[in-house]
Amino acid sequence: MKPGGLTFHFHKVSDWAWLTGHIGYFWQLSRTHLYIALVSVAIGLLLALLVGCLAARIPTTHPPILAVTTVLYAWPSLAAFAFLLSITGPSDTTVIIPLSAYAFALLVRSVTEGINNVPDDVRIAATAMGYRSMRRLLTIELPAAVPVIIAGLRVATVSSISLATVASLIGVSTLGQLFVAGENTDFLTEIIAGVVIVAMWALVFDGLLLLSGRMLTPWARRVS
Amino acid sequence: MIAAASTSFGGVISYLTSASNWRGSSGFLERILQHFEYSAETLLIAVAIGLPLGLLSGHTGRGGAVLSMLSNASRALPTLGLLTIFAILIGVGLEAAVIPLIFLAVPSILVNTYVGIRDVDRSLVDAARGMGLRPWQVLFRIEIPVALPLIVLGLRTAALQVVSTATIAAYVGLGGLGRYIIDGQASRNFAELGAGGVLVAAFAIATESMFLVCQWFLVSPGVRARAYTS
Amino acid sequence: MIRFERVTKRYADGTLAVDDLSLECADGEITVLVGTSGCGKTTSLRMINRLVDPTSGTIRVAGKDVTKSDPAELRRTMGYVIQQGGLFPHRTVIDNIAPVPRLLGASRAKARGRAYEMLTLVGLSEPMGKRYPYQLSGGQQQRVGVARALAADPPVLLMDEPFSAVDPVVRSELQQELQRLQAQLHKTIVFVTHDVDEAVKLGDKIAVMQVGGHLVQFDTPERILARPENAFVESFVGTDRGIRWLSFFAAKGLRLHVPATVETTTSAEDARRIAREAGTGWLLALDADRHPLGWLEVATLNGGASIELAGLRSLGHTFKPDDDSLRAALDATVLSPAGVAVAVDDRGVVVGVADHEEVTRAIRAASGRA
Incomplete structure (x- = not known):
């Protein structure tokens, strides 16, 4: 740490009137931002459901899948953007691929954990009632796993919305553009506006998922 | 596109293997040290904040709801935004990078510690108290060792997030491995950019492995086997 | 001797767990507290080692009011065995048994030696000492729980439904084991159960408790079976009580x-x-x-x-x-x-x-x- 401790340059906070003039701009950035973030989560979820069910059905596939997702999860998003930049250029795809991978890595764990959490006696009872394994998976195990999957989905969505800002560093205009522009011109208002908007969207979608989770799983009210 | 990718891949290799790129004030070794410094300092502070709070709320069973709500909310804050804010407010320096990263690291440490301690089987705590252990002995001899897999998982997740996100410190003019990505991107030098990506990923995976090794040595086989079977 | 003198426990939400309980558990005997769930038997037990403190009344152990002792010190003088075993999963069997002697100041080597003695005493082999709890069967875990409670050779043993979670065959073995140990060690044991058969088999004296924390009858098993105090005890003891009563007469x-x-x-x-x-x-x-x-x-x-x-x-x-x-x-x-x-x-x-x-x-x- 540098001597003298922290010095706050509050004079750099200024011009709140600027905000009202740029609502259209915020909306435009939000649309790209949310498109990238949410499509990534959707792709991640789809893959996670497929792979998670596979891991739950065939236990031997579980350790390798866990290893792969651990590496995916550890892969820094900026590094992944950097790699893809040379292949796909500064496009939405360059951002969506790593964000999807990240969401996938997070959600696979939720899906397998959720399915494995189904009590053995429930599984045995379903089998004894004559459910075939595919039908049992789709009608008993997956629904029972919904609370855990929703919990994972909430983390994945919030992280994805937050991470999509980083895309602006490689020239893809998300809400992170507000940080890039603000940093270039030392204009704090723009950055703070960006943080607030991103956090707001994150919390809005977190709330929506929370509510839809409650509606989807009326039997699990107590778990929250 | 494939051709471009393969030529740039070769470029990355030669950039990484060139000895001159490893030395000096902007060489790999120096940058790795900087990256380690940012990450380690962040993690130490985050542990100092998150661990005691998590232990306390888990042990007493109080304040858990508030803490996890705050943690959830802080996940919504984009680290890049916080970084630029602090860089402008307090100037480019170690603090500007470390403070936003602390916001990132504390939630995983705190929430996992809290949940880990809270979920320790109550009958264990009952037995421990019944045999005459004092409250702090119950915490340190029983609750922490039993909750250790989750506590270490929290630390591991936090470390991973910090290590990968510390790359963006370079954006506000700080060092670390993100330097190569930001500079490579600015100068359209794909070899440098790719080399940065490889190094950051290697750093992250090394961090992850280090924690897995720690976990292996720290966590009792009795608890480890239980974690696998449950 | 453990004496309950007009002990009442009322929880903050107003629930009356134990109502004006007076009881004497004689030295060297097994006193069984028996009753349906919610009758206050476990609360009564937990007041002896101060895991719960009474709202009013006094509990004396060897004449001394327990609330005058430091809780941790007090608990080290009483063995405590619970239903789920409560074995520490991160410690080997031996390190589960050794803590109380250690807490009381024994050296590490001495505590371990003592722990191995206890292991043999409860009928487990020495190699078991190196295992972790998850590697033991339910019955073995309970044996370790008993060994742990006995490790510091406390005069008092508190047992809270210690054999309720194991299957009937193992339960019967553990009951016999306890009888064998008691014949050898003469501890003052307070034993909580909801199982009348277990109470009759093990108890020198039985205290039948009713929901709301009332003590209904405190007597020898023979007399509880032969002369139930009231309709509650009669129905609680069950329809076979005549047959069971015969177990008190030698063939x-x-x-x-x-x-x-x-x-x-x-x-x-x-x-x-x-x-x-x-x-x-x-x-x-x-x-x-x-x-x-x-x-x-x-x-x-x-x-x-x-x-x-x-x-x-x-x-x-x-x-x-x-x-x-x-x-x-x-x-x-x-x-x-x-x-x-x-x-x-x-x-x-x-x-x-x-x-x-x-x-x-x-x-x-x-x-x-x-």
Whole structure:
């Protein structure tokens, strides 16, 4: 740490009137931002459901899948953007691929954990009632796993919305553009506006998922 | 596109293997040290904040709801935004990078510690108290060792997030491995950019492995086997 | 001695867990607190080692008010065994047993030595000491729980439904084990259970508690079975209480008869003759050492060759007049195809038989005395 401790340059906070003039701009950035973030989560979820069910059905596939997702999860998003930049250029795809991978890595764990959490006696009872394994998976195990999957989905969505800002560093205009522009011109208002908007969207979608989770799983009210 | 990718891949290799790129004030070794410094300092502070709070709320069973709500909310804050804010407010320096990263690291440490301690089987705590252990002995001899897999998982997740996100410190003019990505991107030098990506990923995976090794040595086989079977 | 003096526990939400309980648990005896769930038996137990503090009243251990002691110090002088075992999963069996001696200041080596002694005492082998709890069966875990409670040689042992989570066969083994230990160690034991059979089997005294924390009856098991205080105790004790009560009367007083016997080498013709002379349809088959093999029904014999082992009917079971109760003798009578209970000695050699009439006579004599 540098001597003298922290010095706050509050004079750099200024011009709140600027905000009202740029609502259209915020909306435009939000649309790209949310498109990238949410499509990534959707792709991640789809893959996670497929792979998670596979891991739950065939236990031997579980350790390798866990290893792969651990590496995916550890892969820094900026590094992944950097790699893809040379292949796909500064496009939405360059951002969506790593964000999807990240969401996938997070959600696979939720899906397998959720399915494995189904009590053995429930599984045995379903089998004894004559459910075939595919039908049992789709009608008993997956629904029972919904609370855990929703919990994972909430983390994945919030992280994805937050991470999509980083895309602006490689020239893809998300809400992170507000940080890039603000940093270039030392204009704090723009950055703070960006943080607030991103956090707001994150919390809005977190709330929506929370509510839809409650509606989807009326039997699990107590778990929250 | 494939051709471009393969030529740039070769470029990355030669950039990484060139000895001159490893030395000096902007060489790999120096940058790795900087990256380690940012990450380690962040993690130490985050542990100092998150661990005691998590232990306390888990042990007493109080304040858990508030803490996890705050943690959830802080996940919504984009680290890049916080970084630029602090860089402008307090100037480019170690603090500007470390403070936003602390916001990132504390939630995983705190929430996992809290949940880990809270979920320790109550009958264990009952037995421990019944045999005459004092409250702090119950915490340190029983609750922490039993909750250790989750506590270490929290630390591991936090470390991973910090290590990968510390790359963006370079954006506000700080060092670390993100330097190569930001500079490579600015100068359209794909070899440098790719080399940065490889190094950051290697750093992250090394961090992850280090924690897995720690976990292996720290966590009792009795608890480890239980974690696998449950 | 543990004394409850007008002890009441009322929780913050107003629930009355224990209501004005006065009770004396004598030294060297097993006092069982029994009742349905919510009757305050566990709360009462937990007030002895101050895991719960009473709202009013006093609990004295060896004359000293427990609330005057430091809770941790107090608990180190009392062994505590709980239903789920409460074994520490991160420690080996030995390190689960050693802590209390360590807390009381024993050296590490000494505590471990003591822990190994305890392990043997509860019937586990030394190699088990290096295992982790998850590697043990439920019954073994409970044994370790008992070993842990005994490790510091405390005068008092508090047991909260210690055998409720294991299957009936293992439970019965553990109960016998506890009886064996108690005969050797003479601890002052307070034992909580919801199982009347367990209470009757283990208790020197039984305290029957009712929801709301009332003590309904405090007495010996014999008297609880024979003279239930009120309708609640009667229904709680259950419909078989008469039969169970018989377990308190020795079978020693039975007058045994000499049975008509055959050996495997006896011919069918001889067997028919023996039965005719004894005036019975059933013969007890013995091996060369006079161990009982089964009952031979004379009417089923055909031909004149030697009797066949396959034709024998099972004994049901035998009883030992020196150790067993009238209950065992009655049971053996009921299960015997011949309606006759076979008495054997410690080596399993037949010493005589008792028929329905004789068992009934002994029961009448016993209940007249009670």
